[in-house]
Amino acid sequence: MSDPAVTVVLIEDDRQIRRYVRAALESEVMRVFDASTGQDGLAITATARPDLVIIDPVLPDIDGVDVIRQLRGWSAVPVIVLSARSGEKDKVMALDAGADDYMTTPFGIAELLARIRAHLRRQDRLVTPDSARVSFGAVTIDLAARSVQRNGETIHLSPTEYRLLVTLVRHAGCVLTHRQLLEQVWGPAHAQNANYLRIYMGNLRHKLERNPARPEHIVTETGVGYCLVGVR
Structure with a gap:
């Protein structure tokens, strides 16, 4: 990937997962801002203007699905959910709230990076009804x-x-x-x-x-x- 312009906000309250994902993204020369609560994650996203957000739906202050709904009120940034919940209902709720992707834990870093690249490619080629x-x-x-x-x-x-x-x-x-x-x-x-x-x-x-x-x-x-x- 090697694009220092790529900025990711990681909203995850588990310190180990946060460190693990952050290290993997930074090894790909991405800039990472992390938060352990939904409120902090929203605030950082508003100021950092990231290219992508990764979020755990289980957070200590606000349900992650509610964070996604709030985010969708003012941003179209791609959102990937990382969750231990694998039920169909949980996936549907997150996607309906505005998430673009849903991965269940345990997950492979290679797959996460591939999904990030895919979403960034789609952002790069966003189409408009006037010229596509x-x-x-x-x-x-x-x-x-x-x-x-x-x-x-x-x-x-x-x-x-x-x-x-x-x-x-x-x-x-x-x-x-x-x-x-x-x-x-x-x-x-x-x-x-x-x-x-x-x-x-x-x-x-x-x-x-x-x-x-x-x-x-x-x-x-x-x-x-x-x-x-x-x-x-």
Whole structure:
């Protein structure tokens, strides 16, 4: 990685884990600010303006999920959760609150560093609806022209299908929960209508995947949500 401009805020109350992660990140020439409480973590994040935040959801003063919700009120910085909790409900809560990634302990430093690199790459190539062309597999999306092609042929998408696809593109590589997708595409009033999502996701796969029954790019995270992979 070797980028001294990369700044990470680590919010973790376990001293050993904090030292372990900090040493690993600093060995990659990253600047690390750490905090043992949620309040300190929020304050440091506000002043340090980091490229990425790593947080343990179990903190002595504020629940880590609440810290993420507060953070999302004023920052879009990538957030990776490091947690001993491996339950589906815990993962869904953290992702719904605004986390971008979730790793369970024990974890490998090599995997953590790989995930950090992936999130930093996505930050570097953030797309805007005015000036971006992205692709995955045989699909090319021109966000400025609002057009979608597969193998060079224009694919007709309904307005809702297109909004769903753009939402996936904007969070490419990240798992979006059912609730997040429903709220962003259909609005908060439809947050519980998971059937909408299944139908439209099936439509997108049918139109864009080589084999809709075995999707390579619009993938399911069982019990959590969906993720668009292979975007370039």
